[in-house]
Amino acid sequence: MELLIKDLDKKYSNGVHALDNVSLTIPKGMFGLLGPNGAGKSSLMRTIATLQDADSGSITLGDIDVLNDKQAVRKILGYLPQEFGVYPRTTAVDLLDNLALLKGFENKADRKQMIEQLLVKVNLWEHRKNAVSSYSGGMRQRFGIAQCLIGSPKLVIVDEPTAGLDPGERNRFYNILSEIGENTIVILSTHIVQDVRELCTQMAVVDKGRVLFAGNTDDALLEVRGKVWEKKVPKQELSKYQEEHQVISNKLVGGQPLIHIFSENPVAGFVKAEENLEDVFFAKLNALV
Structure with a gap:
């Protein structure tokens, strides 16, 4: 059924x-x-x-x-x-x-x-x-x-x-x-x-x-695989990163913002993030994929 x-x-x-x-x-x-x-x-x-x-x-x-x-x-x-x-x-x-x-x-x-x-x-x-x-x-x-x-x-x-x-x-x-x-x-x-x-x-x-x-759900993860990059940034610089990059999420880790950005190509200073459904969710809401 x-x-x-x-x-x-x-x-x-x-x-x-x-x-x-x-x-x-x-x-x-x-x-x-x-x-x-x-x-x-x-x-x-x-x-x-x-x-x-x-x-x-x-x-x-x-x-x-x-x-x-x-x-x-x-x-x-x-x-x-x-x-x-x-x-x-x-x-x-x-x-x-x-x-x-x-x-x-x-x-x-x-x-x-x-x-x-x-x-x-x-x-x-x-x-x-x-x-x-x-x-x-x-x-x-x-x-x-x-x-x-x-x-x-x-x-x-x-x-x-x-x-x-x-x-x-x-x-x-x-x-x-x-x-x-x-x-x-x-x-x-x-x-x-x-x-x-x-x-x-x-x-x-x-x-x-x-x-x-x-x-x-696995197919959803494939849509963002290799396109999500992460970095810990100072709180006072968060707005700057949001202006310069397509930030799809940010959360505090040890009191410091960890941001995920969406990019088809590597970004200096960022490392590749392991894709998760939260990235898919925000990327879809922002029409990035």
């Missing part, structure tokens, strides 16, 4: 062109949707998840017309939005039971077995009788994964799932998503480059509603 998106377009009433002729082919496995805040990622996710309509274009999931058969999509969809609310005094097990009932699982014994398996999977079984509102950020995100896996969905969408998580929780989240992606289409929408590199073999870079790149 594949998710096929063709010529998708969406413009809001305030004039924002959120989706501009978006076309993507998303196979089974982990697919990273990478872009800055406001790039159109959430608009695309909400459209795929049947939460908003497109102005034009098409989306098909196997034999399902996503835009015109929303109920069929929702039966096989798991969705973890960027923000999701919970009833403040409801335990995890009761909330999952209610959500499973709403999703059509009427047999109480089947629901109980499924919920137990989900809570064990996301390592929340011992906290099952605690109110979800009392969970830490990482625990709440793991609960979010549990609720979106009700019914073994064929398509899972997670929107900015690791923002604000500490490294330990992020790694636990990575492991859960990787396991899900072995048999399911999983779309990971994020602005965190590391998330995509750690989890995904296929990816797309989007900005201002447009797809700037779509393909294999």
